[in-house]
Amino acid sequence: MLTRLDAVPRTKLASVPTPLIAVPSLAAHLDTGARIFVKADDRTGLGLGGNKVRKLEYELAPERLAGVTELVTAGGPHSNHCRVVAAAAAQLGLRCTLVINGEAEDPARGNAHLHRLLGARIVTVPERDDRDPAMEEEARRVGAAGGRALVVPVGASTPRGALGYVHAAAEMHRQLDSRTRVWIFVSTSSGGTLGGLILGCALLDWPVRLVGVSADEPAALTKDKAVGLALDAARLLGHEGLADSVRALSDSVVTTDAFVGEGYGAATPAGDEAARVFGARTGLILDPVYTAKAAAAMIAWLRRGRIPASDRVIFVHTGGHPALFR
Ligand SMILES: *Cc1c(COP(=O)(O)O)cnc(C)c1O
Numbered sequence: 001m002l003t004r005l006d007a008v009p010r011t012k013l014a015s016v017p018t019p020l021i022a023v024p025s026l027a028a029h030l031d032t033g034a035r036i037f038v039k040a041d042d043r044t045g046l047g048l049g050g051n052k053v054r055k056l057e058y059e060l061a062p063e064r065l066a067g068v069t070e071l072v073t074a075g076g077p078h079s080n081h082c083r084v085v086a087a088a089a090a091q092l093g094l095r096c097t098l099v100i101n102g103e104a105e106d107p108a109r110g111n112a113h114l115h116r117l118l119g120a121r122i123v124t125v126p127e128r129d130d131r132d133p134a135m136e137e138e139a140r141r142v143g144a145a146g147g148r149a150l151v152v153p154v155g156a157s158t159p160r161g162a163l164g165y166v167h168a169a170a171e172m173h174r175q176l177d178s179r180t181r182v183w184i185f186v187s188t189s190s191g192g193t194l195g196g197l198i199l200g201c202a203l204l205d206w207p208v209r210l211v212g213v214s215a216d217e218p219a220a221l222t223k224d225k226a227v228g229l230a231l232d233a234a235r236l237l238g239h240e241g242l243a244d245s246v247r248a249l250s251d252s253v254v255t256t257d258a259f260v261g262e263g264y265g266a267a268t269p270a271g272d273e274a275a276r277v278f279g280a281r282t283g284l285i286l287d288p289v290y291t292a293k294a295a296a297a298m299i300a301w302l303r304r305g306r307i308p309a310s311d312r313v314i315f316v317h318t319g320g321h322p323a324l325f326r
Contacts, residue, residue: 002203004237005166010057011065013088015045016167020175020314023282032302033309038284039172042291042319047087047118050080050319051193054164055156056088065092069147072138074099074131074154078111078265078289080320081155086118095147096120099134101127110326157192157225159232165196166203166233168316173204178312181209185301186316187294188212188222188255189264193318195229198253202230202245203237211301212255213294216264223255259293259300265323270296287320294318 021038030036044053060071071089075082075098082098089096098120105112115122125134135151142149155161176182188194194212201208214222227250234242261268271292278286278295286292298315301307 002170004239005163005170005203008058008163008236009061009063011060011062011092013046013057013060013091014053015043016054017171017175018043020172021284023284026278026281029277029281030299030302032307034302034307034311034313036313036315037176038282039168039314039316040284041168042317042321044319046091047084048114048319048322050084051165052081052084052156052319054168055161055192056084056152056164058160058163059152059156059158060088060092060150061160064150067148068094068150070095070097070142070149071152072097072099072135072142072149073152074101074135076100077102077105078323078326080111080322082120083111083114083118083322085152085156086115086120089120090118097123097138099123099125099131099138101125101131110324111322114322155190155192157190157195157229159229159236162192162196162199162229162233163236165193166200169197169200169204169206172314173206176312176314181308181311182206182314183209183211183307183311184314184316185211185213185294185298187215187290187318188226189215189217189290191222191225191229193316194222194226194253194255195233197316198226198230198249199233199242199246202234202242202249205245207249207252210253211297212253213259213297214255214257215290215293216260217257219255219257222257223253226255227253256297259297261293265289268293268296270300274299284317285321285324286317287323289323290320291317
């Protein structure tokens with residue numbers, strides 16, 4: 001089943017497979033019989049790692065880079081995606097322009113500092129809605145100067161980018177090698193990560209219970225985005241019947257917005273507690289914007305007894321550490 005995925009060209013950027021780490025002291029602390037694992041995708045390597053590296057392997061496939069001189073992308077002032085695109089550009093010997101919405105901070109800290117350290121040219125625009133037209137304008141500027149730009153959509157959450165998480169699903173399937181029921185908790189925002197996991201599990205015929213924990217938007221919208229990306233990515237693999245498997249698996253996918261709190265990036269008591277529990281019981285460090293909220297959801301589900309002792313639980317650590325140093 002994975003041969004079709006292997007046939008899709010990609011540019012090697014990620015250090016994979018990432019480890020699947022058993023965290024028995026977390027399970028003991030939560031008083032659950034379920035075995036808990038962390039898929040350490042914060043360790044994908046490039047530019048301090050995180051989930052965007054896997055997506056970029058496909059977004060920046062060799063045939064898409066032909067003749068390209070500059071990568072252009074966009075995000076917020078503390079975008080993990082922008083950091084990894086800037087690192088990829090530097091590694092591939094390309095220029096990079098980041099369109100950032102919001103005021104430039106001085107001094108720049110966290111990801112904003114790293115964007116600059118990685119040599120990206122930064123263009124600021126007032127609002128999120130200004131980003132797409134600004135990226136097009138930057139691409140025209142590059143063309144007019146005799147170069148060629150590749151515009152990477154926000155979050156690299158394209159059908160192509162989602163294929164990176166088909167790979168991650170295959171790694172987890174291999175690493176866990178278990179016949180018991182498995183739950184996967186993952187932070188979700190632009191949907192490429194969850195969408196890729198949905199497609200990967202469908203492709204592997206692996207009946208995982210996927211729980212997507214929204215970092216910002218309403219639960220129904222995040223699910224629609226992820227399922228839409230999974231279906232479009234299935235088409236890229238050109239496999240008859242895969243769309244039906246994706247739809248069937250999607251019925252069991254749960255998304256929740258109950259852990260967003262006051263909004264994107266705003267700390268929550270449950271997220272703060274989850275980060276402390278993870279730190280003290282596993283030695284693993286969560287970020288406040290995405291992974292702490294996703295971990296809070298997993299902890300709440302375990303405490304409420306929603307996961308039987310015979311099951312296994314995987315928490316996907318999607319990265320985001322620079323947000324701790326803003
Ligand atoms: C971008 C990001 C996410 C969300 O991934 P999507 O594919 O956009 O849904 C989760 N965690 C971290 C740390 C991220 O940077």
